[in-house]
Amino acid sequence: MTARARLVMFLVSAAVIAAFFAAACTQLPTFGTPDHPYGERAVAAALAHRTANVVSSVNFDIRAFDTLGEESILFGTVLGATLLLRRARDERHRRAEAERVMPTTRLFGALLLPITLVVGVYIVAHGQLSPGGGFQGGVVLATALHLAYVAADYRALKQLRPLTVLDVADSLAAASFTLVGLAGLIASGTFLKNVLPLGTFNQITSGGTVPVLNAAVGVEVACGLIALLAHFLDQAVELTEPDEQSTADRSAKGDS
16 A cells, blocks of 8 residues: 555544544533533442442443453553564574662562562552552553562563463453453453442442453453553563674673
């Protein structure tokens, strides 16, 4: 496709989207009004489904189908990065060298790693009760693992990061969101319908399918970000051009 054809396709698509967007905006409530129909309906739905956190009720119940699309974007991003950043034919792996880390950095990194993991799990598990959820908790979990890189070196991070397992977990978590939706479709005739027992309001077992979808997104986001950063770090630390590898080998022999 030529550049001119791509430009024409973009302009036509943008015009169609702009027209629909403008038409939708005409139906919005006026600014400054005391009436908030969307907020009132969201709060009522959250209370009816016993989800204390209204944001999680919106993301994983009222508009759960949209959240499925957002989760798929991250999955597609990781898949695309995996394909683009895979080792090329003219690239070689080299062993990551040990890095010198300040004792204070090593200490704080080692102390914060387990604490950050616990905080990440807590945010994911309590997403239906308090601010947070799968997206936020997944980012915290991925950050926690990379504290090993800050506190030690890249070799320590690789030992804590089984990419094969994480790739499988990422795929299963992304698929489980769809499976929960299909379960609601089979049980009630509506995709992603909240059909699980709602439990007691403000308890960790409340919310029906909301905590289940929160957990699926938390695992998918954490594994996806770890895998994504792994490919970028491999490019920066281990992959090298053949001439660079030869130079590194000569330097190593000279040092020895």
